[in-house]
Amino acid sequence: MPFAQFLRRLGFAAIVVAGVAVITFAISHLIPGDPARMVAGDRASDEIIAHIRQVMGLDRSLPVQFAIYLRDLLHGDLGVSLRTGRPVAQDIATFLPATLELGLVSLILAVVVGIPLGVASAVHKDGPIDQLARTVSVAGISMPVFWLGLILILVFYADLDLLPIGGRLSDDVLPPERITGFMLIDTLIAGDPEAFRSALAHLVLPASVLGFAQLGTITRQIRASMLDALQEDYVRTARANGLRPASIVFGHALRNALIPSVTLLGLLFGDLLYGAVLTETVFAWPGIGTYVVNSIQSLDFPAIMGFTLIASVGYVLINLGVDFIYLALDPQLRRAAS
């Protein structure tokens, strides 16, 4: 991508993030409900409420509050959560890695299983594998996450006593020193196989549930685009030239079929954030989803703003990433760009 085009993209991204900031700020301040009362409790006297409003800066006009917010933001300060009393940045740093870890592991599960399943189902269209894949993908898309979660808990925890539920580590395992916030990585860095095992065990059920939902979407997408690709002239040509079927499927058809899937993966990663809320609830996973829901319920707008901003920056970055991957996959785009 030429430098000028890159800068333009970046400029657009900045506008998107700024827009999100303005809209979130406006909405969270215009809905009825007094955050000072949420902090002090309903029955606090008017004098205490006035004191808290002053401490929180709520007694100033909205534009002034917004200006102060922006000024702090430019200094990397997301403010202090009204509910927890801690810096929002610190809260997000505490909870986001747990959600990202769960999301990434489930996405990897979904991709590793979903792509081969989609390919196999397209190659053996209408055969037994295809039937199975289609059943799996319909089930994955339509099965509610919390329901599947509860069923898996019943089977693997309550009946078989095979896997633990609740949190990221067992109570009797000492948490490793927090370096990345990713439990699998931190336990490895700490060289603690017992803790790693426990972290992995705690990930299996929630990641399977979250991954299963995405598996359906990925399988279906890969199957559809593989079927299209297999109809293309270049595949027929390759076949006529006597190329090996494996080389046709993986070297030619799959490469093209993957292009729309990259967009899909970008979108799915975004979906993870809200799919995670339900999964986190069912499995008592201490991630950002729970934090955001609690923040919304208690009108904790520094926390709501902070999360919205981080999430939108994340989306923008993922989109930029998707664009780059396109370039790597699609020579036509590469040529057009240069």
Place this chain on the structure above:
Amino acid sequence: MRRSLISAFALVSLLAAGGAARAATNVLVLDKAEDPPTCDPGIEISNNGYTLLYPTYERLVRYKGGSSDIEGDLAESWSVDKDGSTWTVKLKPGHKFDDGSLVDAAAVKFSLDRTMKLNQGPAGNLPSLKSVTVVDPLTLRFEQTSAFGPFMSTLATFGASVINPKAMAHEKDGDMAKGWLADHTAGSGPYRISSWERNQSIILDRNSNYTGPAPKLQRIVIKIVRELSARRLQLEHGDADIIEPVPIDQADAMKGNPKLVVESHPSFLAVYVYLNNKKPPLDNVKVRQALSYAVDYQAVVKEILKGQGVQMRGAVPEGMWGHDPNGFQFSYDPEKAKALLKEAGVGELKLTYTFSQAEPTWEPVGLAMQASFARIGVKLELQNLADVVKRQMQAAGNTELSAGTWTPDFADPFMFMNFWFDPAKKGGPGNRAFYDNPKVTELITRAAQVPDQAERQKLYVEAQKITTPDAPYLLLFQENNVFVRRAAVQGFVYNPMLIEVYNFADMSKTD
């Protein structure tokens, strides 16, 4: 493909098997639905946070066993001067903070000054406190702005927890160590927080410097498990020893399990309906009385609470002094209700009941009222709002009938009478009916000032003889507090003032 998938899953499962280890008998696991917001005595106002404050800090006084009477905790004795505005408290010698330093009068002064200076919710529970003076290392003097009868009771509230002044070493930008005390403790209670993984688990370990007998439970693990079914499974599986909260229908289902004990006790949690006394036709006492006769109280308690509660009799709940067991109580009488409406001269009546999902009983109560009001010709519309919006509307006086709950912060009828009926507390602070009766105001104001409890009791009973028939609120029921524990857990003592609070230091486990 399918086979390899299954074997991969089985492999990971095997690798991970045994992850669910049962806790030892000196470790108690409590499953909660929400992470406590903080454990700062100067900030925290939720029962969820009190779970942590109770075992980690001591206060000057505490509730005696299961009653709402107080006894000395750090205080050895106390006295009040004649006009009821200066209290002198003597401390027990030898109590120590978790770092080994002594609890003295200076620490008590520091703690109360801090709560007052932070001036947040907990400060509201010390409404009359003007100043704290250290007389000598074991003696304190408390000056009140005016005579205040319930003062000693307010010292049992969590805002009066005694904090080690050394916590100020963690002060940042003049925050009075708010940041640090939000998830650390510096008290003299039997336990201390040794780790807090946000939204995941909190570990309390024994405080080796605690003055009382060493608790049997070495460690308390509080796990945050939002989903009720997951909490229930962990309990049934022995991975949790106590779970809360538990809705009444679920508790009912767990009753048959011999390994579990459903703890259901009368509480001071009042569920009632605010009638907006400012808004016609609810400004007419006859209309309010008619509505009070149109609620089928017994059916509500039986069906909605499954019998786990009692109909209220007056504003002061059963179990607290100041309650009048012979006081007036409305009963379900549609004919009388109709007659009262006729006397009031109102024809077709259409009213709105505003509620939220914050309390599970509010919606069924609304439906029950809708049905029984219809029988006296009153059409009730149900308005379901987000909780913050509902509260805002109530505080501003923009509702007609709206749902409410109330629990006392300290064990004194003041918490009910002087909040619900004082015209100075209209709106959010407590008088959510916007009720104003000069005679009642006079009685409750006097009752708040007199130091003598017998005299105060008389005044509060007299006031209730007016307020109950005046019907500014629909007094529905006192709901039981319900949670479930494993039968192996011993020694729990229920106190209606201490909801979601456990006397861990006296508890033990048999397996």
